[in-house]
Amino acid sequence: MSDRSDFTSEKYPELDSGPRILLGPGPSMVHPRVLRAMAAPLVGHLDPYFLKIMDRTQDLLRHVFQTKNQLTIPISGTGSAAMEAAVANFIEPGDSVLVCINGYFGHRLTDMAQRYGGEVVTINRSWGEVFTPEEVKEALVAHKAKVVAIVHAETSTGAKQPLGEIAEVVHDQGGILIVDAVTSLGGVPVRVDEIGIDVCYSGTQKCLSVPPGLGPITVSPRAEEILSKRKTTVPNWYLDLSMVQKYWGTERTYHHTAPISSNYALYEGLRLIAQEGLENRWERHRRNAQLLWEGLEELGLSLHVPKEFRLEPLTTVRVPDGVDDIKISMQLLKDFNIEIAGGLGELKGKVWRIGLMGYSSRAENVLLLLTALERVLGKQ
Numbered sequence: 001m002s003d004r005s006d007f008t009s010e011k012y013p014e015l016d017s018g019p020r021i022l023l024g025p026g027p028s029m030v031h032p033r034v035l036r037a038m039a040a041p042l043v044g045h046l047d048p049y050f051l052k053i054m055d056r057t058q059d060l061l062r063h064v065f066q067t068k069n070q071l072t073i074p075i076s077g078t079g080s081a082a083m084e085a086a087v088a089n090f091i092e093p094g095d096s097v098l099v100c101i102n103g104y105f106g107h108r109l110t111d112m113a114q115r116y117g118g119e120v121v122t123i124n125r126s127w128g129e130v131f132t133p134e135e136v137k138e139a140l141v142a143h144k145a146k147v148v149a150i151v152h153a154e155t156s157t158g159a160k161q162p163l164g165e166i167a168e169v170v171h172d173q174g175g176i177l178i179v180d181a182v183t184s185l186g187g188v189p190v191r192v193d194e195i196g197i198d199v200c201y202s203g204t205q206k207c208l209s210v211p212p213g214l215g216p217i218t219v220s221p222r223a224e225e226i227l228s229k230r231k232t233t234v235p236n237w238y239l240d241l242s243m244v245q246k247y248w249g250t251e252r253t254y255h256h257t258a259p260i261s262s263n264y265a266l267y268e269g270l271r272l273i274a275q276e277g278l279e280n281r282w283e284r285h286r287r288n289a290q291l292l293w294e295g296l297e298e299l300g301l302s303l304h305v306p307k308e309f310r311l312e313p314l315t316t317v318r319v320p321d322g323v324d325d326i327k328i329s330m331q332l333l334k335d336f337n338i339e340i341a342g343g344l345g346e347l348k349g350k351v352w353r354i355g356l357m358g359y360s361s362r363a364e365n366v367l368l369l370l371t372a373l374e375r376v377l378g379k380q
């Protein structure tokens with residue numbers, strides 16, 4: 001048996017990470033108002049006050065998603081939980097599914113779709129490229145699919161997938177479109193209704209700039225109908241949207257205890273977005289990305305994705321020959337408290353990933369990073 005005196009605060013000190021400038025692929029930095037909201041006293045998950053906050057959060061989420069969809073809720077869990085909710089609810093065993101893979105998260109979607117019994121066909125592009133509507137159409141003509149899944153903002157590659165005509169192609173072929181907007185929502189336009197996305201999900205920790213923990217999802221009336229006509233029950237109890245909706249909708253039936261503080265944080269984060277204005281926020285992300293791109297090129301570095309398809313919240317920059325990518329990012333962390341990330345999968349060792357998401361997307365962060373990078377690269 002160990003004694004109380006074994007657990008000294010020398011051995012187990014108080015949390016103290018020091019300040020960090022988070023310019024990686026997530027989590028992004030959090031506005032002080034959001035941190036304060038998380039420290040607010042708890043109320044019960046069926047307290048009339050909390051029910052009001054839930055309604056307001058849903059209104060604000062609809063605004064950010066640019067949708068009128070009734071079924072719009074934050075899933076309890078990170079972006080991957082929202083991804084799994086999309087897959088678990090809309091893919092039944094034996095359903096044909098098309099997944100467009102041009103990065104890490106396309107692979108994750110494929111893995112999940114297969115686990116839920118989907119008959120998955122994929123189309124593939126190298127990491128950093130995007131799909132054309134014609135490619136999606138060709139694939140659907142060759143292999144009819146009930147569900148098509150695509151990533152809007154590939155955080156592993158820094159490419160932004162144009163969605164415009166893809167929803168139309170999918171609908172013409174009788175399918176529904178699932179879009180991963182984890183790194184785009186709140187940073188670049190995600191116009192769910194205008195584009196015609198059927199199921200769109202995100203996460204709080206990227207451009208919404210709220211700590212990881214919730215995964216907003218929105219479902220079109222067409223997709224809701226598919227949900228109501230499922231032949232089998234959703235095999236994932238926790239993420240069954242019709243059950244979760246009974247708590248978030250008018251019935252207010254207990255399903256699981258809502259993470260109160262995380263929901264407070266999301267509410268405050270969404271209020272900040274509404275106050276800034278969506279258009280202004282997109283413009284801020286664009287402006288700061290532009291500043292970063294120009295600065296990186298001035299340092300003699302080259303960007304991995306052609307400008308046309310570059311994702312403002314996440315930039316991939318090539319590691320110059322002979323430079324140790326990990327050593328540079330560790331040095332940035334040690335000397336400047338700046339976090340950036342290395343490449344994943346096909347891009348491992350080849351790029352750094354620099355995030356300018358939400359509250360992290362500020363000119364002072366860009367200028368500090370550029371200066372720090374110049375110094376650290378100079379030393380190598």
Ligand SMILES: *Cc1c(COP(=O)(O)O)cnc(C)c1O
Pocket residue numbers: 026078079080081083105151153154155156180182183203205212
């Ligand atoms: C981060 C991310 C996810 C997963 O979100 P988590 O919060 O890490 O679970 C899914 N898709 C994309 C495109 C992401 O960037």
